[in-house]
Amino acid sequence: MAKIIIDNKEYESDESKNLLEACLSLGLDLPYFCWHPELDSIGACRQCAVIKYKDEDDTKGKLVMACLEPVTDKVRISLEVDEAKQFRADNIEALMINHPHDCPVCDEGGECHLQDMTVMSGHNYRRYRFKKRTHTNQYLGPFINHEMNRCIQCYRCVRFYKDYAGGKDLDVFGAHDDIYFGRHEPGTLENEFSGNLVEICPTGVFTDKTLKKHYTRKWDLTNAPSVCHNCGLGCNIIASERYGGIRRILSRYNGDVNGYFLCDRGRFGYEYVNSKKRIQFPFKKQNNSLVQIEKKQAIQEIRKVAEGKKLIGIGSPKASLESNFLLRQWVGAKNFYAGIPETEGKLIQKVIEIVKSGKVNVPSLNEVKSYDAVFILGEDVTNTAPMLALNLRQAVRNTPKEQAAGLNIPVWNDAAVREVVQGNTGPFYIAAAQATKLDEVATQTYRAHPDDVARLGQAVAHAINPELPETDCSKEAGKLAESIAGALLDAKKPLIVAGTSLYSRAIIEAAANIAFALKEKEKDAGLFYVAPEVNSVGLFLISDKFLDQAFENVNQNDDAVLIVLENDLYRRTDKNSVDNFLQDYNDIIVLAYLENATTQHATYVLPAGTFAEADGTVINNEGRAQRFYQVHVPENDVESSWKWLQEIMPVGTAESTIHFENIVYNLVKTFPDLEGIQSVAPPADYRKGTQKIPREPHRYTGRTAMHTNINVSEPKPPEDTDSALSFTMEGYSGIPTAAITPFYWSPGWNSAQAINKYQIEVGGELHGGNSGVRLFDKKNSNIGYFKNITKTFSPQKGEWYALPLYHIFGSDELSAQSPAVNERLPKPYIALNNSDAWEAGVKEGDLLGIVLQGETLKLPVKLNTGLTKGTIGLPKGLKETVGTRFPFWITFKKIKDE
Amino acid sequence: MFSNLRSLWIVFLHLFRKRETVEYPEEKTELPARWRGRIVLTRDPDYEERCVGCYLCAAACPVDCISLQATEDENGRRYPEFFRINFSRCIFCGYCEEACPTYAIQLIPDFEMAEYDRQNLVYEKEDLLIEGQGKYHGYNFYKEAGVDFGVKKKGEGENENKPVDVRKLMP
Amino acid sequence: MNEGVLHTLVAFGILVVLLTIAAGLIWLERRLLALWQDRYGPNRVGPFGLFQVMADMIKIFFKEDWIPGFADKKVFVIAPAMLVITILMSFAIVPFTPEIMVVDLNIGILFFLAMSSLGAYSVVLGGWSSNNKYSLLGAIRGAAQMISYEVFMGMSLMGVVIMAGSLNMTDIVIAQKKMWFIIPQFIGFVIFFIGGVAEAHRLPFDIVEAESELIAGYHSEYSGLKFGLFFVGEYLGITLISALITTLFFGGWLGFGFLPPVFWFLLKTFAFIMVFILLRAALPRPRYDQLMSLGWKILLPLSLLNLLVTGAIVLYFQ
Known part of the structure; x- marks a missing residue:
């Protein structure tokens, strides 16, 4: 630690930092633009100027950029001295010369770093009376809106997009004050992380196009700390609501998970929540079509239907641990199936086995x-x-x-x-x-x-x-x-990455073997497995039965009731077996978010809450349990699945009335391994002082007008009994503990950059510790090497081994139903090895006919995908390939052009 | 003691003063143009809605009685999808007018808006929007702003240069 | 007609007239205050707004008769009634004319003092039973104020009693045939007037209510008809004090021959009522401690002095 003297006050700081980081970590307000904790310093904006003194006697000092000066022992600087302040004010005045008069129609307004820094620097009156430079905008695809006039040339966008995220199609053009940040021609930004430009850009050049369509200012949003449900990593997000709809997703900093960023699937794949296909009320099958019914009626009828009958429960890796567990408790452990086919489930179990062993660092x-x-x-x-x-x-x-x-x-x-x-x-x-x-x-x-x-x-x-x-x-x-x-042995920290996506147990075992071997060589090796869905790991921690077993057992229970939890079975496995399975039940109760193939077969459909309307815990690929919180209470009947299950359970069942925390308690009692999930979030009766943590910023507007179109008497705001958060703007207004931080705001810091104030030091841990609890940090079993070695693959003549090809936009069921993501879905195709194609005499774009689940599909050929000879690739999870169980052998037929 | 008696006497003398009261419904006073009464939404000189749905009025409102939702037309022009003022809560402080960057929301000297049913005090956009420019004439925000929302092309606004040609090589 | 029936009728008549006056005073006060403040006051309901009182009465009758859950119910109900009863009882000894009076008591003044002491209970009990800190504070102030001012209010009257040689109200009026007692007993009058204002807890001595400090003081929790009783009680109090000033210092019904005695009495009484209202319009409320020190440090010695001097002079001339 070094002593630094800022404005004649002594502070302690880490020597590995620069002065700007040091000042921000100490809680001092020093304006900046081009610096970002992940992107580091380049000194492009000249905004963080401070005066640095040689020694105690130096009264003049020299002007330096704080972001480019290292922290050294006894360094003496001043933020407040007039020269520094004047320089910063002049600098921002210069930056603002060409900034347009757009704030009222700019989506960044109210959470704009440029606004904050302008106010902080003290520039408040425009002296420049001449004409402003203008730029034309580009179409940048369905995610990002471009408004180049607003640019202040900080270079953050290209530094993130090109240098950090490896994007190819965003760059800087032109010279002097004509500098332009954009693509070489209008078109969709191709990088998967383009959405971060929204948060990276200090002003409104790059803004969220999905938010633009239903624009709401930051201060009007009801926010909740949440966890992204679109893949198995469990990135932390802030989900925001206004007038009953989810308006946007922002990254929620978690130094142990996603850091500052999010992928575009996570950021823009939220709109399925607002979809027209959303199930908002209970439905009942009458005359072969689903008819909306009253909640009370639905509960009574389902209770009657289920009374005394055998119940079969199908869980889901998209549903929370609590919902899955409650269903398991109700139907009985032996009738609860994980809702994932064996091919995939066995792999996840294997991953859990290896991760849980704690043999190598995950x-x-x-x-x-x-x-x-x-x-x-x-x-x-x-x-x-x-x-x-x-x-x-x-x-x-x-x-x-x-x-x-x-x-x-x-x-x-x-x-x-x-x-x-x-x-x-x-x-x-x-x-x-x-x-x-x-x-x-x-x-x-x-x-x-x-x-x-x-x-x-x-x-x-x-x-x-x-x-x-x-x-x-x-x-x-x-x-x-x-x-x-x-190379792995030479490295200090080698990392092995594998996953379940190719449905190969051998890959998972081989990865573990390498990591184990490195560990034995005393390497600080890491082993990272990718899990397919948000709660895949959690689901297999509380169940060990697969969908296939449910299918096999079907005939033995003739008069049973089937309960399907947040799971579209038609996406899990082929149509025929699901059809056969569902046919055997007279009563099928489906809890679902959206209309899907499974709900079509249900006798009762109940509106289940997505991450936006539900509370729950999910476990990600590394075994980290994280809690997500309900964002708002919708006006329809949508609620957490576990609440629905409690309501339709027979009256008097112990589980039917217990509080969320008691469900977790029972869960831990049944599965002692999961003990950690009890401490994932502060208890519901946690108070900061005497207050709850408000989901709404203190500037939330329209309270006394937003419901008055229905009735001029304002309704009582909903209460949250499940967590320490409140649904209103009343409550503790400081910095709450990280797990229940619904949004970032600090006086003078309205933008996402306010995160600095929530971290103990810039880029470090959050106050109260990063959220989430790792469940498998204890070493509890000694797992050995996997010594089975698979046979090498040999291509078959006239038959091809079909592999799933994944797409960030499309392979995931729910995010693909968001309009913006939907625009980015790939067209269905069949990928071929180049030499296979040459032998078969097909060219790129030719139509090939294949038979999938009894249906003939005509798909265009895609070459140059790097597939090896004897394999073909089909996009995973698209409408055309849904329910296909990879891998399998397949033949194709060339279709002649007509 | 004396001062008490004196004030008694002075107050007593008010018996013979003229009364200040204006007997309202029979007799009406002229209200100044800046009198803070009923709130209206005005139109710009091109007869388009001035409101750009920036939410600043709602943010300024101390009783939170303004609620709106911004939306945009095919050119991207922002306007309120709905705009609602709950006059049963409004305190006519005029902060909304002060906050409005486009002169859209204005308070006018009309206060005769009492209702027997409180529900009738909820004004929607149709009730608020007037045909004219109100107190401030000639201002069209979209001509001052940098954005091109179909009102003017880039570089054709007030105080704007022609858009930069990024491909030019001149220093 | 039977003497007893006639007497009952007179008493009943007085009661009706008094209540009408008290109600009318509500209107009168509002109109007068308005006049002194260059306004109109209630002028919409009926001619000159006279029916405003009716409207207010109707409103107050139809208000919910509500007793707070935390209040001591019995006492809470009795307190306002007590105020009105004690004041109305006091009127029993006021000689409107030699003929029109309820009872010609030998101990008239004593009876009045006794009743007004009882009136203090109303304020104390009302404030206490409300179980509200503001009410209680009002009640405590009321107790202190009314008991303190009672002392020298009684003292100040002793000069009059000495001069008239009787506690009987009729005798006192007759004793003023030559000269109204205002002249020899000016100091007594001033002290009694101030004491009277305090006793009726009227502005500027309304520190038992003191709305800027105590919401509404002892009757904060009262509403509807019970509040109405306190309200009417206040105006009855004004009328009573005015009537007593008239009787004791301004020769009661005595006057010039061309008008009936009752008219003289009412004329004088109304003059004082207007002075009461003028006080309200003009003077600010003193602080609580100022009120108490005025009473004990100035008015009490002054009243004792007045008694001493009057006694000495009367003795000297005997």
Whole structure:
């Protein structure tokens, strides 16, 4: 720790920081634009000027940019001295010269970093009377709105988009004061992290287009701390509501999970919540169609239907632990099925087994950035766990960055570090079934059938630990395995990434073997598994039965009632078996968010709450339990599934009346392993002082007018008995503990940058600790090596091995139903190996006919996807391929052009 | 003691003064133009709605009696989808007018808006929007702003240069 | 007609007249205050707004008869009634004319003093039973104020009693045939007037209510008809004090021959009622401690002095 003297007051600060970070960490208000805790300093905006003095006697000092000055012991600076203040005021006046008179119609207004900094710097009167520079805008796709006039040339956007996220299609053009940030031509921003430009841009150049369509100011939003439900990583989000609709998603900082950022699926895939297809009231099947009924009637009838009958429950990886558990308690453990087919479920169980063993470190998502060698097995992370891809891109730079450290360049000096690093990357190996987006930063890639990917993994493990069984692979692969093993052993922190997406148990085992072997070599190895859905891990911690078993057992219980929880079975497995299964039940109760194929077969449909209307706990891929909170109380009958289950349970059942926390308590009693979930969130009776934490900012408007179109007498605001949050603006107005922070705001800091005030030090932990509890940090079993080695894949003549190809937009069921994401869905296709295509005589775009689930599909051919010979790829989860159980063998037929 | 007697005497003398009361319904006073009465939404010189749905009036309102939702037309022009003032809560403080960056919301010298039913004091946009410009003439926000929402092209507004040609090579 | 029936009729007549006057005073006060403040006051309901009182009465009758849940119910109900009863009882000894009076008591003044002491209970009990801190504060102030001012109010009357040689009200009026007692007993009059204002807890001595400090003081929790009783009680109090001033210092019904005695009595009484209202229009409320020190440090010695001097002079001339 170094002593620094700011305005004649002594403070302590970390020497690895720059002065701007130090000032902000100390809670001092120093304006800045181009600096960002993740992007570090380049000194482009000149806003954080301070006066630095040589020593005590120096009265003049010199003007320096705080973001480019290191913290050194006894450094003496002044923020408040007139020269510094005047410089900052003049600088912002210059930045504002061409800034348009747009604030009233600008979506950034009210949460604009430029507004905040202008006020902070004291520039309040426009002296410049001449004409303003203008720019034309570009269409940037369905996510981002472009308004170039507002730009202040801080370069944050390109630094994030190009340098940080690896985007190719956003750049800076022009010269002097004509500088333009945009694409080379109007078009959709292709990078998966483009949404972060909304938060990165200090003003309104890049704004959220989905928010624009139903615009609401930040101060009018009812917010809740939530967890993204669109993949298995469990990134933290702030979900915001106004007038009964979810208006936008912002990243909620969590130093252990997503850090500052979010992927576009997470940010823009929320609108299904407001969908017209949303089930808002209970429905009952009458004359083969669903008819809306009263809630009371639904509850009474369902109770009558279920009375005394055997109940079968199907859980869901999209539903919270509490909902799944309550269903399990009601129907009985032996009648509760996980709602996932065996092929996938077994893999998740395997992942849990390995992660739970605690044999190697399972890093958190954010920790991934600190690894210096990476080996990915089989996973296309950009599409299956996008935020992981973003963090891996940072990990790639760790080895070359050491060079900069050798040159005495501080790590935060971004421009200098990049100058040293150039395009160099650290050891980064990808073995996958097809080309992936991360290939561009990979040291070497290996494309093979999943079985061969696993074999390569086993070969690497063997190369690290020769005691492990040897794999006979091609010379080329053998050499690659050697070099991967070498690189991993050379690294300080090697990381192995694998997942369930290729439905290959061998890959999961091979990844574990490598990590175990590295661990034995005393390496600080990390093992990161990607889980498919938000609560996949949680679901298999409380159930061990698969959907297939439910299907098999069907005939034995003739007069049973089926309860399906937040799960569209037609997406899980093929149509025929689901049809057969559902046919055997007279009474099917479905709790669902949206109309889907399963609800069509239900006798009763109940409106289940999505993350926006429900409370619950989910467990992500690393075994981190996180709580998500209800955002608002809707005016329809939508509520948490566990509440619905409590209501339709027979009267007098112990579980039917208990409080949320008692459900968690019972859950922990049944599954002692999950003990940690009790401390995921402060209890419902937690108060800051005597107050609850308000979901609405204290400037929330329209309270006395928003409901008056219905009745001039204002209704009583809803109460939240399930958490320490309140649904109103009344309550504690300071900084609450991280797990229940519904939004970021601090006096003078209205933008998302107010997060600085919520962190103990900039970029560090939040006050009260990052939220979420890791359940598997205890080492509890000694798991051995996996010694089975799969056979190598051999292509079949006239038959192809179909593999799922994932898409960030489309493979996920719910986000794909959001209008903005829907615009980005890929067209269905069939991906072919180039030489296979040549042999079959098909070209890119030719139509091929395949038979999927008894239906013939005509799909255009897509080449150059890096698939190996003998495999084809089909997009996972699109309407055309939904319910297909990968992998399988398939033939195709060329369709002649008419 | 004496001062008490004196004030008694002075007050007593008021017996012979003229009364200040204006007997309202029979007799009416002239209200100044800036009198803070009924709130209206005005139109710009091109007869379009002035309100751009910026929510500043709602934010300024101390009793939170203004609620609106912004939406946009096919050109992107912002306007309120609904605009509601609950006059049973309004205290006619005029902060909304002060906050309005486009002169859209204005208080006019009309106060005769009593109702027997409180529900009738809830005014929607149709009730608030008037045909004219109100007190402030000639202002059209979209000509001053940088955005191109179909009112003027980029660079054609007040105080604007032609849009920059990014491809030009001149220094 | 039977003497007893006639007497009952007179008493009943007085009661009706008094209540009418008290109600009318509500209107009168509002009109007069308005006049002194350059306004109109109630002028819409009926001619000159005279029916305003009716409207108010109707309103007050139809208000919910509500007793707070935390109040002591019995006492809460009795308190306002007590105020009106004691004041009306006091009127029993007021000689409107030699013929029109309820009872010609030998101990008239004593009876009045006794009744007005009882009146203090109304304020104290009303404030106490409300179970509200503002009410209680009002009640405590009321108790202190009314008991203190009672002392020298009684003292100040002793000069009159000495001069008339009787406690009987009729005798006192007759004793003023030559000269109204205002002249020899000026100091007594001033003290009695101030004491009277305090006793009726009228402005400026309404610190038992003191709306700027205590909401509404002892009757904060009262509403509807019970509040109405306190309200009417206040105006009856004004009328009583005015009537007593008239009787004791201004020769009661005595006057010039061309008008009936009752007219003289009413004329004088109304003059004082208007003075009461003028006081309200003109003077600010003193602080509580100022009120108490005025009473004990100035008025009490002054009244004792007055008694001493009057006694001495009367003795000297005997």
